Structures are given as C-alpha cells and as structure tokens.
Amino acid sequence: MKIRLLLKQSIKDFESKKILYFIFMIFLAVGFCIITGLHSFYIAYTNKIDQAERTLSKIAFNNYPKFASSNKLNDSSFEGYIDKNDNIYQFVYKIIDSNYSKDLKIKELKNNNKLEKTIKNYIDFIGSNNGELLKYQKLSNNSNEFIIGQKLFEHFSVEQIKNIATTTRSISNNLFAEYILNSDLYKTYDHQLSWNSFYIGKDFLGSNDVNLTLLTDLKEFNSSQVFNKINFASKDRSMIIIDSIYDINKLSKDLKTKYFDKRNYVFVSPHYLKKYNLKLGSIYKFSYNKTIYETLILGSGYKADSTDENLVQNVLLSSKLYYQIILQNRLSKLVAFNSKITNNYIEFEKLLDKDFMSIKKGSSVFKNHTYTFNVSIRTRDQQLKIIILILILMVILIIVTFYFISELLIQNIKDKLFILKSLGVNKIQLATLASFSSFIPLIVAFIIGISLSFSMKSIFINVNSDTFSFVIPKFNIPIQTIIFVSLLTILMFIIFILTTSLHLSARKFSFQNALKSKTPNLLYQKFNRLIWWAKPNIRITTSFIFKNIYKNITTFLILIISFSLLLFSIQFTISITQSTNSIISRYKPYKSVKLTDNNLFYSTTINENKIYKPSYQTISSKEQLDELKQIKTIDDLVYMLINTTFNKQIVKNYPIDLKQYLLDKQFIHSIETSEFKDLIDQIVNKLDDFKSKNLNWSNRIDQLKQLIIDNQKTIQIEFNKIQNIIKEQRIVVANINNKYTNTKIALPVNFLFGKSVAFNSNKDYLSFYNDQINITQIIRNNKIEKTYLYTKFLSASYKDKLAYDFILKNNFINKNQLVKDSRTITNENIKINNEYKNLPVLNVVITNKMANYFSIKRNDILKLTPSFVDLKSDFYIYAKVNQISKKDSLYNAIYFDKQDYFNLLLEYKNHLNKNSLNSTKNNLKEQLETIISQINDDHTTLNNISFSTSSIPTNIRYFTIPIMSFLSFEYNNKFLNITNNTNSDGSQITNYWPEKNNSFSKVDSIENSAIIRLLKSIDQKVYNFEILAKILKSNVFAMSSAIKQTRNYIVVVMIVVIMILVLLILYENKKVIILLKSIGYKKFSIIKYFISGYFIGASLALLISFIIVKKLIEILSYSFATSYGIGLEFLLTKDLVLIGILVYLVFVVLVLISISFFIRKQSVTRILEQT
Incomplete structure (x- = not known):
C-alpha cells in the first residue's frame, strides 16, 4: 500500500473525528508532561541523594570498651577485651618505630629491650580508661609509659590534622577506634566524626545554621588533578562531594599567596552559593564565636550526610581553618565507618570476638550505634512516595484511556477495514493503516509533553529549593527519563497495533460472519x-x-x-x-511544655554502699514559689554564696539552704550584659565590705575570697560560656516572643536549685512527673526482641483528674482483670528463659509517634528499666501497651499511672528476684517506700513539668538545677576541702557539681560545673x-x-x-x-x-x-x-x-x-x- 494512500486515509480520519483527535492529543500531551516532569525530578533527586547516601557509614561507636594487652590473659577478674594476638601492641609498636625511632628516649627503651613491656603497660593503662588517648596525662611525667602516650597522642591528634590528605574525617582521640579503623582485619573505610557548627541565623525554631567540615587540603593539586582525585575517591565512598572548583591557575598572585598557599579557603554548598549569589574565586567573611574569618571561596561541594537537611547548608573548610576554628577546642569522640566485610553490628562483634578474648561476655559497654541521617531519609522518602504514587496513577490512566480510545478508533473505521480486507488487502497493511492515524497524535503529544515537562519539574525544584545542599538543573532531562517515556510511547503504539490485530483476526471480521444475522447477548x-x-x-x-x-x-x-x-x-x-x-x-x-532530663535520684557509692536521694522537690503552688529568696543583685549573690558555702547563718535574713533561693531573671540579665572584671570586682568589694562589718567571720570570708581570686581565670572562662549560652537562649526565646529580641529586656528565665516547678493542674496548668525510661526488650507473641531504646514518660496521679484524663482517659481495662488495689496493673503470662511466668504488668499508653518510630504495636510487652539504675542491673518491670494515643505525634513518650508505677517498682522483686532490692548495699527500697507514702499523701509529689497556657514553657521560666552529688565543703581556719557527705541534702553549692568519677575532682574546676551542662539544655525538648x-x-x-x-x-x-x-x-x-x-x-x-x-x-x-x-x-x-x-x-x-x-x-x-x-x-x- 502506498504511503500516499495511508496519508490520505489518515487525513480523512482526522477530519471526520477532529474533535476526538484534538482532545486525545491534549490528554496525551498533559499526561506526558506530568509523567516526564515527575520522573525527571525523581531521577535527578535520587541520583543526588544516592550519590551521597551510598557513602554514609553504617556503624558508629562512641562508648568504647575497656581493653588490655596480652599481659592480662590469665587475669580472670578483668572485664573487657584482651589483646590475645598482640594486634594492638603491634599497631602501637609500628607507629612508634616508624615515626619516633630517632627519639632518644625511644632509642633507649629499644636498646634496653624495654619497649615491648612499656607499650603493653601503656595499653593496659589506656585500656582501663576505655582507650582515651588524652588520659596519658594521668601517668607520671617521668614514666616510660607517659612518653609512649605523649607520642601517640601527638601522632593521632596533631600530625593527622596538620597533614591531612584524605577526603574523610579520619581523626580520633581513642586508641581502640584508631586500631579498628586502621586494621586490615575489619577492612573499614570512610571514617567520619561528629562536627560543630556555627550560626548565621536562627536555629530549630526557624533557624539556619552552617556546618563546618574538614575538606581535603587541595594545596598540592591543580584543578584537574583535584577532580580526578575527588572522582576516584567518590568510588571509595568519599564523604565529600565536589560540585565545582575555581581554576587555581586563574587566581591572582596576591590571592594565591595570601589565601590559597596558606590554605585559607573554603568550599560552600551549591545551594548556598546560588542563594546568596556568591562567586567562586572571591573573598568573603564568615563569623564563628564572634570572630570574623576572611577567606577565599574556592569551590562548591557538600557533605554526603547533609544533602537533604532542612535549612542546613555546608561550609567545608581546608585543614588549616578546620584546625584553627574547630579542633583547637575539641577532638571528636564519635567515629563512624563502613566496613567492606559487614555493616551489621552483630557481625562486626563476631570479628571482635575472633580478634580479642573477653573474659566476661556481655560485660562491655561497646554498643551499637547505627549512623543514620533521619532528615535526609525522611524528606526523600515522603516526596518520592507521593511522586511515585502520582506517576503510577498517571501511567495507568494514560494506558487505560489510550486502550479504550484505540478500541473506539478501530470500531469507527472497521467498515472501511472490512471493505479493504474484502478487496484483498492483507492484515499487516490494514493494521498499518489503522495504526497510522494514532501514530501522528501520539508523536505530536510526545513532543509537546516533553517540552512542557520542564514546568512540572520546576514545581518540585522550586518548592524544595531551600531544602537541598545541592542544586538540580531545571532544563535537562536525564537519559533514564527519556528511555522511560520512550518505552511508554512504544508500549502505547504496540497496544494500538495489538488491539487492531485482534479485531482483524476476529471471526466476525469475515465476509461469511458479516452476512449472519446478529442475536442479543446470551446473558x-x-x-x-x-x-x-x-x-x-x-x-x-x-x-x-x-x-x-x-x-x-x-x-x-x-x-x-x-x-x-x-x-x-x-x-x-x-x-x-x-x-x-x-x-x-x-x-x-x-500552649507549651518543656520536657526534662532531670533524674529522680542522685547517687554515689560510699564504702560499697549505693546511696540514693531525690534530686529535687516539687513546688506546686505560686505561694511556695513566693517563699523563695530571690537573688536580684550582686549583694544578694554574695550573701547567698557566704551562707550556702559554709552552711551557716553568717548573713541574717538569708537562708543557709541553697534550695531556698531563686536566681531572678533580672540578675541573669545582668550576667548577660556585664563585663567579667566589673562583676568580680563588685563581688570582691562586697566581701571586703561585709568582712569589715563582721570581723568574727573574717576567716570564712577570706577563704571564700581567696577561692574566687585563685580561680579567677577559670571562673572567667565559665562566665563567658554562661554569657554566650544566655545570648543563644535569647535567640530561642525571641523566636517564641519577638519582644525578647530587645536585649534591654530581661529573658523570662529564673533558676532554682533542687526545686522543680509543677503547678497544680487547673485551667492554666497541667502537672506531670516526667523522666526518661529505658526499653531493653519488646515482647510480641512471646517472641523477645532485644533492644536498647530510651524514651520519655509522663505519669500522673489518679487524684489529679485533669492531668490523668489528659494522658490516660482512654486506658480502658476490665476491672475484673486488675490486680487488687491498682488501677492499671494486670497479670500476664510472659515467657522468660523458656518458662512462662504469671507476672504483674503496668498497662500503659504510648504516643503515636513512639508507636510508629519504634514499630511498637498494641498488646506488646515492654521490659522497662528506670533511668536511675544501670542498664546492666536486674531492676526492671514489665509494661503492656494497652492503647496508642493517635493524637500525640510530637514526641516519643509512655503514659502511665504514677502510683501503680512506683508500687510495681517496689514489688517486682517479689515476682522475679528478691535479693537486690532488699540488699543492705543500697537504700533504694527505703527511698521508693518513702516516695509511695508521699504520693499517697500529696499527688503532686515528684511532678516536675507543667503544660502551660503561656507561650514560653513554665520550666524555662523556672529552670531547675537538680542536686547532682553528695559533695560538701569541709573547712577550718586555714583551708576549704571537699568531700562526699551522706547527710547531703542540696543545701550547699557543691551539691550541684558532678562527682569525681565524672572527671570533676577539684573545687576550683568550676568550668565543668553542672550549671553549664544544664544551661545548654534550656532549649531542648521545648514544645x-x-x-x-x-x-x-x-x-x-x-x-x-x-x-x-x-x-x-x-x-x-x-x-x-x-x-x-x-x-x-x-x-x-x-x-x-x-x-x-x-x-x-x-x-x-x-x-x-x-x-x-x-x-x-x-x-x-x-x-x-x-x-x-x-x-x-x-x-x-x-x-x-x-x-x-x-x-x-x-x-x-x-x-x-x-x-x-x-x-x-x-x-x-x-x-x-x-x-x-x-x-x-x-x-x-x-x-x-x-x-
């Protein structure tokens, strides 16, 4: 059949059904536009994300085990990993021998055959300190082991920083980590550490921060060599992805000498570069900790683990700037990596068991930390799910509609096809004729759809423009999309041809059947x-x-x-x-709440006795709050310090108990706006003034004054930290209430010591006991899944109906199943060690977010360990998930009855093991009994948070510094000393400092005081x-x-x-x-x-x-x-x-x-x- 006949017949078809063809073409064009645009964005997006995510580490460690050299092979009392094959020893020996063999002391040890013994002794010491390289400073300066420790610390923490030449963050201050990362046994790569960031705007409540990250030192490479190196590195899952780089040869001599040669340059993310209209090869200024850094922007790139972080963009630093800004203050402890053998912690632990001998299995605190990047994954997953959903529906719609239109078109020309067939035209020619009329609108629609697809792609690029560190070009179509749409077009054409062929092959499409009379359908x-x-x-x-x-x-x-x-x-x-x-x-x-991290108890071990005491008391009314002595001026502060340091009524009308004070917001504002020297001078002058008027207390005043003067430098560092933290908190509070952007207005933040504000529940407040709890097992259908999860809980007393109904209103339980004298405790058969036990369980409600996040279902049994005991202890209870609160999706939390919780804590040993709780080595039983008695008398006991009608949470307005230790001052006429005092009740200022085992051993170590750690948490868990x-x-x-x-x-x-x-x-x-x-x-x-x-x-x-x-x-x-x-x-x-x-x-x-x-x-x- 001639082409002319085909064209002529197709034109006739177009003319006779021009409306249908026109609408059909519009439908296909819009369909192709949507499909091509969405698929193009999907491919571009996933390519960028996949390029980054394939580099992410799967295992990360920050709690390292104790370990020792082969010296401890026969020491059955040692709990930890023993270097049975001398692998760590060989690792250390090679470093010392390769890098410090010319050192006189190392030569001497080697010549006297003492090097092996010294290294092993050093490993034993550092291993007992969980591998922390810096702990070598605790050794005697004259010891041989001190020399080894000094050399290793220099090697890992100094030389690597100065001469870094990799695209990975491979610096650590832990010997165990360095051994793992450098050992061929574990085949690890892509080491990465945690990093700091500096603010260029706001933070969580609407902020934008810029991450600082170490980048390869590019000094010795020209641009083409850099790209070759980066591209090669990316195959090895480099953590840094370079997008573009300025041609180094085009730099002016001045810029090259002043910035590039001195390694004073940065890379910024492609999006950051575009958003702020920055130019490569230009000089810009960045701020960090109030210091201005002038630097060259050499190129654009981003970290693999921040491709999709909302409102977070990268500034990648050269090694010099990284050391200058970040590592001079802090070395990271977190190390994450991939392994060519395994990215599974359980499998990795098997490698450890082959490499080391562990006397006591399971004694290690070496825990699994999966290094995940939730923001990146979440945004990608949700967008792609919706895109895929729309794509699938559109593809189905186009194919189904196209098929039925094909049916119609064939039906409408079947008479012509029948005549042509009768004239001897074969099926292939007939199918070609029928298909040709659909081919033209299909191709035209394909071209129009592809052209319009850029508008569809732009929609998703534009609305996500502030989400990505990378930039997705609008006017390009990935080859995968072209292939996909082409295959779809071919598929549609094939559908038309097959439909035509089926009609032409039908029996009714014959001359004999055409002459037969038609009867109605049999059905x-x-x-x-x-x-x-x-x-x-x-x-x-x-x-x-x-x-x-x-x-x-x-x-x-x-x-x-x-x-x-x-x-x-x-x-x-x-x-x-x-x-x-x-x-x-x-x-x-x-309108608001702040959840707390304050532990219920503070504790210590004295003479093998574990002693627990409550770390705070509850203030449940404004009348109780008004009874506290407010510190508003320097005079108030000095009088408070005098009385609470010595625990004596030296100054009249000022309590001797620190818990009776409130640090007023006006005084905190004076700290924010004061100069340190002025503040110290005022304190010292006030002490002198008080001494002159109270000579009988002159010795005590001199002691306190000398304490301040001797530690002035340390106090200044701490003062500066407090001041910076308060200023950062102003940004947070100002995001809640704009008026606090005015620095002349005091922040609505007051500090309390050992007291927690939780006003009685009413129309303005809801009061709860809030703390952290650990989940160590999830039991479903009697199958145990071991886990290490921690979450918040909120508990309320049934006597507080408002609070109780707020969290437990739907916690329905059949009264006949309840344990006597309880509201939420039932008995359940639980399989423990292959044996079923009928045990009491606490029926709880969990938030919807927690259920989804941890994949917990209704009727699951949770094994819960309170936060105030060690996870390794056998102190736990069981809880049954009775309901899931669908309305609570903001935070992970468990809700339960306060009285039942403590009753079950006290009684659980009667069902499991009666020894520990009744042991004379701790007073936990007595403390729990006291708490239960107090709760029965006053339902507000232990309450420590309030939901408030104020926009700023109550527990920010009244921020609690809980009692943290038993440390108390002892004193005589000559000096002050600090010691544990079991009669401690939070009345002295030292009771709010962590104990010696937390590395805060001296009174003058104010820099590490509890208040700094707590101040940093003011804006945490704020809703x-x-x-x-x-x-x-x-x-x-x-x-x-x-x-x-x-x-x-x-x-x-x-x-x-x-x-x-x-x-x-x-x-x-x-x-x-x-x-x-x-x-x-x-x-x-x-x-x-x-x-x-x-x-x-x-x-x-x-x-x-x-x-x-x-x-x-x-x-x-x-x-x-x-x-x-x-x-x-x-x-x-x-x-x-x-x-x-x-x-x-x-x-x-x-x-x-x-x-x-x-x-x-x-x-x-x-x-x-x-x-």
Missing part, C-alpha cells in the same frame, strides 16, 4: 426472561445497559483513576492542614504547640505546595478525560440514538434510556475513589508520623465531598448537554442520510 437473553413482568421502559433501559456494559466498565475504570487522582491531591493538603492544626487542638488551651504547628507546616510545605500546583495539571487531565468519555459515549451510541429518534422517541426518553448505566458507573466510581483515597492517606500516615511527627488522617470534609460531587456533576452535565445537542441536530433528512 441479556437470560436476564430479560427474569424481568418479563417489567414495564417496557424498564426493559428498554436494561437492554441499553447490557449493550453498553463494556463502555460502562470502561467509563467506570477511567473515572475511578481520574477521581482518585484529583481527590487525593485535594485530600492530601486537607490532611496536612488538619494534622498540623490538630497539634494545637490536641493540647488546647495549653510551643503553635510554633511547632507552623514548623511542621513548613517542613511539609514543599510537598503540599507541589501537590497544589500539580493539581492544576490534574484538573486539566480530569476535564480532558471527561470530554474523551463523552465523545466515546456519543460515538459508541450514535447509530442507536439516530434510530430511536427516527422511530419517534422523545429526547428525554432517549437520554434516560441511554445514560443510566454511565451515571451508575460514575456514581460507583466516585464512591470507590473516596475509599481509595482513604487507603492511600492511611498508607502515607505511618511514614509521615515517623518522619515529621504528624500522622495524616482522612477527613470526609464538606469541601472534599462538594468537589467530588461537583466533578461528578460536570461529567453528568457534559454528557447530558452533548447528547441533547447531538439529538437536536438530527433532522429527518440527516437521519435518512445516516440510515
């Missing part, structure tokens, strides 16, 4: 016999339904997909809005529900905004699909409509008979699409709750229902109008022509 004949009693109009209607049943099903399927796409795009944004708003409604009228709702909205803004904009394209698709369906209906039933009109049927009757089946199909499609959208939202809800802290909920809102009905009515109206218009155009003459 219809049987059904018609069943409704013989029905009226004629009903029987006619059913006949039309049966005649069009194939097209009814077609309409039904296409509308299901179309409705689902549109309604999902609408419901998704509704669910996002509702979920974020539900945060406010869930906690209404309360302002209104601000968090806004933050969560901003976190999901990218997706919701993209979906909203994508909805416009979906609406176009929806309209075009409806038009196509209308045309399908008309073309399918044209002859029947003409026939009915020619025999005298009225227009209304024709419409009624004709469209009933389609309307039923559309109605069912709408209902089913609601169900499909509900299921899709439920599927996404789990991952959203895990990632963002908000679950998605399907809400059948008025808007959604109205839009669904509106779309349905659009379809109905278009069908009615089209058929009415078609019927009206059918005149008698036209009917005769058609017949």
